[in-house]
Amino acid sequence: MRTLSFFSSILLAPFELVRFCLDELGTALLLLVRSLMRMVLPPYRVGEFVRQLDFVGAQTVLLMVLTGAFTGMVSALQGYNGMHRYGAESMVGATVALALSRELGPVIGALMVVARVGSAMAAELGSMRNSQQIDALVSMAVDPIQYLISPRIFAATVALPFLALIFSFAGMVGAYVVSTAYLGIDAGTFMAGVRDYLDPSDITQGLIKSVVFGLLMALVSCHKGYYATGGSRGVAAATTEAVVVASVLILVSDYLMTTLMFRST
Amino acid sequence: MSGSPGIPMIRLENVCKHYNGQQVLDGVSFEIRKGSITTIMGRSGGGKSVLIRHMIGLEAPDSGAIYIDGENIVGMGSRELNRIRRRFGVLFQDAALFDSLTVEENVAFPIREHLRLREKQVRAIVHDKLDKVGMGEHLHKFPNELSGGMRKRVGLARALALDPDLVFFDEPTSGLDPITRGVIYDLILDTHREMDTTYVLVSHDIHGVLNVSDWVMMLFKGRIAVQGTPEEIRSSTDPLIQQFTAVSGHGPLSMD
Incomplete structure (x- = not known):
């Protein structure tokens, strides 16, 4: 009997996983729809939106500059290492510019935001849920989704493209400095490569990706935190899940969007 | 000891709620009089906080009706519920x-x-x-x-x-030292005197609540088992009340 139940649990495991994933997807989508609807209905939470914009955007700028600069610097080094073999050092600037604007800026920028902002959103909302602060909002006739979730999702969706731009710009500065001061590439050659090969569509495609990443990151983090149960362990689990799920979704959606964008160009 | 006299502010009719197969509220019915201080007592984990969450509209019962000043809040839309909640104050x-x-x-x-x-x-x-x-x-x-x-x-x-017209207190003195407990009870009495509001407390601090309440109810096995004025509760020979006042581990409220 025990062997039978063991095998049946193994056989049922994939179905359970699918059921769990569909359940999570359903509640997350419902949360998204409800938060979007409340975004357009009064009362407008301008103060909360500005506070979240400051937290997600302004307070993340330094992190973007730092990580962006080092990403650009290492990209220049690796680019040079490969191209030097074919005598194509002049292409370093163009290569780094394309990589940063299309992929590295939006993706690594978003992953850094997940680490800093997504984890904080999940932990804060989870802690609010467990200390009855969300119940307190409801008891005061305040819609918690409108007050807590809508401003976070809106702020992240608006802030991410700007943060990705800052990341890419800092990366280009880093790459320029390494290329000209350390690798001995002529400054004019570096910039000519960037001008000749970087198309405005590369930047806009990167920005479109950032908008989607911002929405995904905030939705996953808010969803995990808002429905967190089980005390401090539950909050810890929600925070971890938010970071892991958001990071994976960013990479998967990046691939899907890149595929679509390749087709359209 | 059949019911709180006066105009009811809150009326519960046969409220039932279960979680994961466990019946937490099993046909709770009572009335809370306007302007009174009413306390619902019971063991920790006995469903007192669940009961208060139902009265605030944070949770919906499986069956039964909850009337707040004559309006049944069960099945009410969020806008209507928020209109009622604006009359609430809650101390979590x-x-x-x-x-x-x-x-x-x-x-x-x-x-x-x-x-x-x-x-x-x-x-x-x-x-x-x-x-x-x-x-x-x-x-x-x-x-x-x-x-x-x-x-x-x-x-x-x-x-x-x-x-507010109605204030809910969920374990207002839990985790506090006896002096601070006294301060909180004094504040409850002082503010109630000034505002003539209906206060609903849930607590397991029987000695404290008997001094401040107008009406006391005992939640046991998902139902209101005993209720009455503090004097009636003090003189009650009901084994539940006797065990609660004696702070004893032996009796109908034993661990299960």
Whole structure:
């Protein structure tokens, strides 16, 4: 009997996983729809939106500059290492510019935001849920989704493209400095490569990706935190899940969007 | 001991609720009189907080009806429910103050949400409420800088901010030392005297609540087992009450 139940649990495991994933997807989508609807209905939470914009955007700028600069610097080094073999050092600037604007800026920028902002959103909302602060909002006739979730999702969706731009710009500065001061590439050659090969569509495609990443990151983090149960362990689990799920979704959606964008160009 | 006399502010009719196969509320029925201080007692984990969550509309029962001032809130839409909730004040178990706001901002929160007042007027109300609970000197502190008793006092000031018709207290004295418990009970009595509001307490501190309540009910196995005035409860020979007052591990309230 025990062997039978063991095998049946193994056989049922994939179905359970699918059921769990569909359940999570359903509640997350419902949360998204409800938060979007409340975004357009009064009362407008301008103060909360500005506070979240400051937290997600302004307070993340330094992190973007730092990580962006080092990403650009290492990209220049690796680019040079490969191209030097074919005598194509002049292409370093163009290569780094394309990589940063299309992929590295939006993706690594978003992953850094997940680490800093997504984890904080999940932990804060989870802690609010467990200390009855969300119940307190409801008891005061305040819609918690409108007050807590809508401003976070809106702020992240608006802030991410700007943060990705800052990341890419800092990366280009880093790459320029390494290329000209350390690798001995002529400054004019570096910039000519960037001008000749970087198309405005590369930047806009990167920005479109950032908008989607911002929405995904905030939705996953808010969803995990808002429905967190089980005390401090539950909050810890929600925070971890938010970071892991958001990071994976960013990479998967990046691939899907890149595929679509390749087709359209 | 059949029911609280007077015009009812709250009326529960056969309210049932189960979680994961366990029947937590099993046909709860009672009335709470307008302007009274009524306490629902019971063991920890016995469904008292669940009951209060149902009365606030945070949870819906599996069956039964919950009337607040004559209106059944079961099945009510969120807009209607919010209209009723504006008449509530709630002091949660750990006060549930907003971590990111100061004491002053916490108490101002419901006022700013629901009343269109000038900032000067908001501050005047907030300072008045905080002075009443003896927290007027801690306006700019954050909740994590306060002791448990201070948090409860700020929670009480926030619950009273909109001069509600009905205030719920979920374990108002749990985790507090006897002196602070006394301070909280005094505040409950003082504020009630001033405002003529209906107060509903859930607590397991029988000796404390008998001194402040007009009516006491005992929740046992998902139902109201005993109810009456504090005098009736004190003189009751019911084994449940006797065990509760004797703080004994032996009796009908044994661990199961």
